[in-house]
Amino acid sequence: MIKKLKHASFAVSVVGVLSLVACQTMEQGTGQKASANLDSRSGSRAKGEVMFTWQGNDVLINGKFSGLKPNSEQGFHVHEKGDCSAPDATSAGGHFNPETKSHGMPNSGMNHAGDLPNIKSDANGNATYTAKLHGFAVNIGPNGIVGRSVVVHRDPDDYKSQPAGNSGPRIACGLIK
Incomplete structure (x- = not known):
């Protein structure tokens, strides 16, 4: 009887660990x-507000921006550090990249977790933004974006140049909380 309990206990432990x-x-x-x-x-005069909502395996991103170059695209990324204190936002570090992948097209599986689709501004330099992505979490874990920063760049991301898409200077920055 004791032998059977040991085996049953081991099986339950293995199932628990696998779960x-x-x-x-x-x-x-x-x-x-x-x-x-x-x-x-x-x-710059660029400003914005961004909301991240975790839905299953995806994160829904909604944003509103102003002060952008009219009728243009701007690179947009989650950066590794939650520090926007430098006048040029270089204090935010590089793109958030917990899996050490190359820079690339968002949701391609071959990209930094922080690679986001470009923002597209209207004739007045305003933009409304919506994207649904995967590869990161809305928490403070190793794949989490809470406590990191989100950055708008002056130029569009080309999704291929390494290490950051050739998107130019950082024109707006905010802490994700």
Whole structure:
């Protein structure tokens, strides 16, 4: 009887560990939210507000921006550090890249977690932004964006130049909280 209990206990332990590992690799959200208010950097007038909402394996991103170059595209990325203190936002570090991938097209699987689609401004330099992405989480974990920064660049991201898409100076930056 004791021998059978040991085997049953071992089996339950193995199942428990495997379940825990599966949960860690298939991390999902259930509506967790984070936001960032972006302030101008590098002498620009660009500003914005961004909301991140975790929905299962995806993160819905909604934003509003002003002070952008009219009728143009601007690069947009989550950066590794939650520090926008430098006048040019270089204090935010490089793109958020927990899996050490190359820079690339968002949602391609061959990109930094922080690679986001470009922002497209209207004739007045304003933009409304919506994207649904995967590859990061709305938390403070290793794949989490909370406590990091989000940055708007002056130029469009070409999604191929390494290491950051040739998107130019950082014109707005905000802490994700």
